Amino acid sequence: MRRRALLPALLAVPVAATAAACGRGRAAAPPRPAVTVVVRNIAFEPAEVEVESGQVVEWVFDDGGILHHVQGEEFDSGIVGAGTFRHEFTEVGERPYLCSVHPHMTGLVRVVAGGRQR
């Protein structure tokens, strides 16, 4: 019930925010991932990535249904066996993460200053 009522509101927000922010009159899609990390063979590929602040990293869970987890201090995919997870990194610095199911699975997102920094 609640979900059904919320959906139109959720769809409307990005369009309004985008139009106000850039004023170009062309509605842009939600932020596209700058970098994709594939979760496969019980590993993050690549294990280290670099993005500019304001960019989005996408993890693609593609390990035959094996459950994995992208868990960092400020982002958490939950334990999942398929699909994708995205996070926008806004602050410069290093963001290590791991898979709680396989703690030897570790990764690092290095966030550097970019054009979209606040």
Ligand SMILES: [Cu+2]
């Ligand atoms: Cu894992």
